[in-house]
């Protein structure tokens with residue numbers, strides 16, 4: 361399951377309220393302006409079944425989900441998204457833009473929940489084979505700032521957003537550790553700065569890594 365030669369797998373990561381949705385919109389405009397073919401998707405989600413799993417994962421239930429149930433459901437949704445969106449897009453030579461992917465599992469289930477990385481790696485290999493993102497843009501922000509932004513939106517906090525600040529600090533640290541471990545994959549952007557500042561850095565990254573396509 362290696363990347364198709366001409367496809368490009370781009371993932372966006374970051375903690376709550378880091379500005380991923382805003383960044384995804386910016387990147388889509390940049391690609392459209394250049395007439396680059398792309399597929400957009402998100403995780404957990406992206407297909408009918410994966411979106412149903414998302415609703416279960418983020419919804420509030422009378423019965424708590426065990427950490428392993430949560431981990432398995434993330435990968436079940438991922439398997440659907442890979443089969444229906446990501447692999448076909450890469451095989452067609454497109455840029456596949458995915459809002460969160462397996463680095464989120466290392467950050468949230470590994471770092472946040474405190475699961476060992478070994479079960480995450482085992483499931484990553486099972487579900488994805490050799491497929492890994494070609495580039496991951498990590499929007500890094502102090503969780504206090506990110507949560508304040510997230511709380512500024514309407515609607516109640518979902519099941520994971522309701523975790524305590526310690527959880528989000530562990531998530532951030534796990535993301536930064538992934539970026540240190542895989543410097544060729546990760547582009548880390550300071551998402552605590554103004555929107556204009558973030559977009560300027562995004563533009564630099566896009567021109568440098570995708571400008572030649």
Ligand code: Z5A
Pocket residue numbers: 374375376377378379380381382383403404434459460461462464465466468469509510512513518519520521551552553554555556558
């Ligand atoms: N999850 C997991 O645990 N394991 C996994 O493997 C995967 C996911 C794949 C759903 O993710 C949840 O699933 C997530 C991780 C978990 N945890 N939770 N809960 P999601 O990506 O759908 O949801 P999210 O992380 O909650 O995204 P978000 O809160 O919507 O944040 P965002 O998309 O990064 O932010 P935004 O909507 O672009 O911006 C938030 C607000 O801030 C908005 O009003 C913007 O206008 C504003 N903003 C954005 N940038 C700026 C700057 N630079 N300055 C000032 N204001 C800004």
